[in-house]
Amino acid sequence: MQLYNNLSAKERAALIEEAGQERLTISFYKYAQIGNPELFRNHLFINWNELDVLGRIYVAHEGINAQLSIPAENFELFKAHLDSITFLENVRLNIAMEQDNLSFLKLKVKVRKKIVADGLVDETFDVTNKGIHVGAEKFNELIDDPDTILVDMRNHYESEIGHFKNAITPDVDTFRDSLDIIEKDLADHKEDKKLVMYCTGGIRCEKASAYYKHKGFKQVYQLEGGIIDYTRQVKNKKLENKFLGKNFVFDHRRSERITDDVIANCHQCGNPCDNHVNCANEACHLLFIQCEECAEKMHDCCSDSCKEVHELPFEEQKKLRKGKGASNKIFKKGRSEVLKFKN
Ligand SMILES: [Zn+2]
Ligand SMILES: [Zn+2]
Numbered sequence: 350m351q352l353y354n355n356l357s358a359k360e361r362a363a364l365i366e367e368a369g370q371e372r373l374t375i376s377f378y379k380y381a382q383i384g385n386p387e388l389f390r391n392h393l394f395i396n397w398n399e400l401d402v403l404g405r406i407y408v409a410h411e412g413i414n415a416q417l418s419i420p421a422e423n424f425e426l427f428k429a430h431l432d433s434i435t436f437l438e439n440v441r442l443n444i445a446m447e448q449d450n451l452s453f454l455k456l457k458v459k460v461r462k463k464i465v466a467d468g469l470v471d472e473t474f475d476v477t478n479k480g481i482h483v484g485a486e487k488f489n490e491l492i493d494d495p496d497t498i499l500v501d502m503r504n505h506y507e508s509e510i511g512h513f514k515n516a517i518t519p520d521v522d523t524f525r526d527s528l529d530i531i532e533k534d535l536a537d538h539k540e541d542k543k544l545v546m547y548c549t550g551g552i553r554c555e556k557a558s559a560y561y562k563h564k565g566f567k568q569v570y571q572l573e574g575g576i577i578d579y580t581r582q583v584k585n586k587k588l589e590n591k592f593l594g595k596n597f598v599f600d601h602r603r604s605e606r607i608t609d610d611v612i613a614n615c616h617q618c619g620n621p622c623d624n625h626v627n628c629a630n631e632a633c634h635l636l637f638i639q640c641e642e643c644a645e646k647m648h649d650c651c652s653d654s655c656k657e658v659h660e661l662p663f664e665e666q667k668k669l670r671k672g673k674g675a676s677n678k679i680f681k682k683g684r685s686e687v688l689k690f691k692n
Contacts, residue, residue: 480558511594
């Protein structure tokens with residue numbers, strides 16, 4: 350029984366190119382009580398590996414959060430397998446707008462404590478007592494409602510390149526931080542305002558909405574399927590698209606363009622740009638926004654010191670890294686003093 354990958358990412362990429370089949374990029378999540386996540390994890394791996402599923406899937410006692418790609422021709426079989434699992438029957442699947450055959454190169458199914466790192470110790474609230482789910486049409490109506498407070502539940506580096514018009518975009522590094530900040534900022538409006546929230550695919554709002562209801566907010570709404578499904582709906586139903594810019598995603602594509610608006614700036618020169626990169630210095634890997642000119646000038650690095658290291662022979666770089674933890678864990682994602690144009 351094969352429970353682990355036996356191909357490297359490189360070998361896999363070559364195989365996918367060679368096969369030339371169309372692949373779909375799909376995400377879904379479900380809060381459910383899973384008694385034995387370890388067992389469930391193995392069950393998924395065995396079945397999905399056979400269907401040539403690739404992706405990153407988290408399984409916990411509280412549910413499942415999956416981002417994956419699959420050959421289009423195996424989609425029906427995959428759907429049938431999902432439907433054979435009681436709590437995943439007819440689960441809503443987000444299918445990415447831009448298809449990219451190389452969005453994932455391995456199948457990783459991991460057992461975690463939580464499916465979203467929420468940092469909450471407060472287990473007293475009921476995750477299933479969530480906000481009112483709304484589709485794109487109702488969401489647009491709510492945005493125009495003067496009693497609405499629209500909140501982006503994502504982190505600063507996500508909302509920086511794209512968000513809904515008039516949304517509050519907390520300048521936070523983690524989901525946990527934004528939960529607290531929003532609760533504090535809106536403390537006086539727990540009863541009179543409509544708290545309307547959105548995130549990438551809906552999973553963070555699922556928990557946040559339950560959390561805010563638990564904290565006394567009376568009118569809590571969440572965008573079902575997040576920005577991903579909103580985009581699909583406005584296209585299909587020809588609705589007004591109130592999103593600006595790009596949707597940050599958690600695979601190697603980093604983002605999907607939703608509209609042509611460029612609302613961010615290169616962190617090095619300040620010119621309009623919304624292209625995220627990781628610093629090319631392996632010991633840094635800082636996530637930041639860099640325009641093509643700066644990329645060329647800085648050799649894909651975030652700073653002069655990273656550039657110096659990056660230009661050393663590989664063996665030298667390795668020596669420098671020895672004994673030191675990866676500094677990208679020290680740097681917060683997308684923040685560093687070396688970035689002149691990052692607030
Ligand atoms: Zn630049
Ligand atoms: Zn760097």
